[in-house]
Amino acid sequence: MSRVCGVRRATGARAGIALLVTAISSGAGASEWNPRMSLSLTATGSDNPSLRVRGQEQSDLILRTAPVFGVKRSSGMLKVDMTYAPVVVGSLNDTTGDSLFNTLNASANLEAVPSRFFVDSRATIAQTFISPFGAQPRDVTTSTTNRTETRTIALSPYYQGRFSGGGTFQLRDDFLYTTYAQGNLPDQTTNRVSAVASGDPGRFIVPGVDATHQDSSLASGQQFSSDILRGRASFRFDADLSVYLTGGHERNDYGTRSFSGSTYGVGGQWQPTPRTTVNLSVDKRFFGTGYAADVSHRTRATTWRLRLSRQEQVSQQTGIGVTQTSTASFLSELLRTSIPDEAARQTEVNRLIQTGNLPPTLGATSSYVSPRVVLVESLEPSFGIIGVRNSILLTVYWRATTPLSTAPTSGTPDIFSSVSKLRQQGFALTASHSLTEQTSLSAGIDRVQTQSTALAAGAAALETLQTTLRFTVLHSLNPRTSLSAGVRFLTLDSSSTNDSRERALLFTLAHQFR
DSSP states (O other), X not given: OHHHHHHHTTHHHHHHHHHHHHXXXXXXXXXXXXEEEEEEEEEEEESOTTOXXXXXXXXXXXXXXXXXXXXXXXXXXXXXXXXXXXXXEEESSOSSOOEEEEEEEEEEEEEEETTTEEEEEEEEEEEEESOTTSOOOSSTTSOOTTEEEEEEEEEEEEEEEEOTTSOEEEEEEEEEEEEESSSSOOOEEEEEEEEEEEOOTTSSEEEEEEXXXXXXXXXXXXXXXXXXXXXXEEEEEETTEEEEEEEEEEEEEETTEEEEEEEEEEEEEEEEETTEEEEEEEEEETTEEXXXXXXXXXXXXXXXXXXXXXXXXXXXXXXXXXXXXXXXXXXXXXXXXXXXXXXXXXXXXXXXXXXXXXXSBSSOOOOOOOSSEEEEEEEEEEEEEEOSSEEEEEEEEEEEEEEOSOOOOTTOOOGGGTEEEEEEEEEEEEEEEESXXXXXXXXXXXXXXXXXXXXXXXXXXXXXXXXXXXXXXXXXXXXXXXXXXXXXXXXXXXXXSOOEEEEXXXXXXXXXXX
């Protein structure tokens, strides 16, 4: 019941956000809003839903009710895209207890003064994990004390304009607040003020400057701050190729550690064909060389993407697990060439997700939180193919995380109090095959391995390996209603927690109302 109580404490905040959006939009015509709603009912028979140690498993029947409420408005001065999905879980033998899990993804943009003053807002609720070495089941019907609910509210007013000589400028204030339902993780408040200015974009050399000040504070009393001032020179060789150079100074105060000095870098964008995009950047930073690369290519039936980065990150604010790739976004990019119309493409994306029983994200779940500033090095290639009857989605990743800030205040849990570095690697593969227009088969495997480097000499390193297999048969009764039956196998081998395994049968009835 602790999860339910923790969730109820956020009810007032969510209600306030909903009332604010309703009040702002009350004058808008109903035809500008596109509501959507769906409902799925799932019965899961599991031999170990609470992931007890091997030899002490206890079976149970888990019932899950998952409504999804959404609304979207993409025209006018106010644009809104919101999806809220509360999941109610109950168990027949009370092995896991009754729980309420929330997922919210809401964003809005208000054009308060035409072409000048805007306000971006965002609210998210997500299920994440406390420790990278504990169980991390994707399905909430599998219970674990390692799961926590992350709630984030962000508000970003900004003003933009043009110089008389043709250049542009923007002043922006990003405020973000994050809290957790459990795990003794302190709340975090972040405020980031930035100013960006650039010259006439029509010239070959476009000068620019940007300045940023950021403060992050934890409820436990720890504070981080960062300042950076850079000049920029952009060179636009043609419509498909641009390169830029940067140079400036930075100061970072991370507890008892402070870093300051010069920073400089180079980057650019190249689009050799309408289907291929390359974004690259390399910077000299206080932690050494930072870099980021995002390369994507698509054909009529396939899409390829490679992401590579080495950057610092405020871990509790964003989580330092694997960056999740949205299945819907991945499929939308895959179908962009064959279905140029956005509405028609979204309809096809929804159909593919339903008939293929595809997961909401492609990456294996491996997120966790820690109240530190960290250096994250990551490599993530992904691939997708959509045929007439078959689809394959694959994401592979490797990630290393090293703390840059000092230990948090006493009483705050922190994985880096006992390890000096974390390494994660794994993959997520999903494949589906349509037997008929109404019936399809799908199979998937998620695998994540987490390893640590011991902080003290002679101390034991930690290692966890989790593998999940899924097999599903789905039958569409009509375009909006479907039935599915599947099996799930989960194994967890860990040097820091008890090894466990789960075998489950799942039956789901889902209906899309509109």
